[in-house]
Amino acid sequence: MQNRFRGRRIAVVGAAGGIGAAVADALSREGAQVYALDLRPAEAMGAGEFVPVDITSEASVAEAVTALYARSPEPVDLVNSAGIVENDVAAEDMPMETFDRVMAVNLRGVFATCKHFGRELLARGGGAIVNIASMSGNHVVNEPQRQSVYNSSKAAVSALTRSLAVEWGGRGVRVNAVSPGYVDTPLNALKRHMHDHWIEGTVVGRFARVEEIAAAVGYLLSDEAAYCCGTELLIDGGFSLR
Template sequence: MNTSQRPTYCRRVAVIGASGGIGLAIAERLHNDGAQVYGLDFKGLENLPDSITGLSIDMTSPESIVAAVQEIYRLGDGPVDLVNCAGIVEDDVAAIDMPVEQFDAVFAVNIRGVFLSCQAFGRELISRGGGAIVNIASMSGNHVVNFPQKQSAYNSSKAAVVALTRSLAVEWGPLGVRVNALSPGYVDTPLNALKQHMHETWKKDTVIGRFALPSEVAATVAFLLSEDAGYFVGSELLMDGGSSLR
């Protein structure tokens, strides 16, 4: 890619959930586009290429998130955009049988953690004149109820991510911080690869009959962070291969 054609980013970007799958693809894409990328995750940081600075983080701990933000700003000057890609899902548990501890664990990462990281990074962006945040939600939040797996906690948490995104966009947009959400459908990741018995059903539910590539999700995140998306505020971009049309 010619340098003159690269999207314009805030000079630095933090990607939470960067150790594998979609998050790793996003981190690599942003780095290749010229951003200084910080990959944050609870584990698996050894998967990051040397060109990306890895930092350990616990999404459920406000102290851990604040410490990571402080370390990133210690490492360099200038505002830091944020991509929230960390998330967990319950393992096909019927709602009637789900222990409340499992429900709480999903929400602790998928929405409480997203709020805490948006808050910590958002404070710095606001104080430095603005930037962009992209939260990875899911088609499962507002558009489909996945089948045959049962995942009421995950679906509910991802709907909350979209609602949080809109709320923050209204509060922070006038202060120069654009907050948007991206809602992918089924993506070809190592996590989904473990569920081969469901693949045919999932593909049949997708109009184009295939999963998204992590690189396709990464490209859309790159767009939302770029100046080309400057009029996107509080938007939810749905990229589900037509699953919600079935």
């Protein structure tokens, strides 16, 4: 699959994170011109040209899109991997500020990037968008951690993916999602004491490797997935089966 993405320009939002960095690396190794979008570069930064963005600001998203098209008029596909989670807060005690903060990134931010990147793709005849949703959008992961806002935000990402797939699929823009189970990344760092519990609940008995999530993203971006429209790939090691 060397050079599968030669000639493609692909923006990875959240590229300084565990999954985003692996996606940026994999796409770049397969020949894509990768733009690594994040709040700031980090140690984990994968391959690609760093472009700063804060997806909670529509102006920042628009600025990043303008910057990418100033380099070339060729279409830029999109991977949305930025996301945050609240740290084990009971719903009855949830500060509404926490609700707003999580939704601002996980739903509003993902909507903003889809809107701005999608508009350019529609104008250029098509392209591909992959959103990283989560197993927990469908399967309520509420044990031992409580994360009602995160779970709701990810269910919304799944619904957004299907909605955009219907709006744009007939005009050449494929919108799909990958929903990981547990992956050992900085997102879960504050919950180390829960890791044994999570691994025990996973049928294959381990965390996903970031490369295994990146492989699913690569498939959905590729021409082999031309018939995937609103598809959500659940990559959870069997966690949600029981």
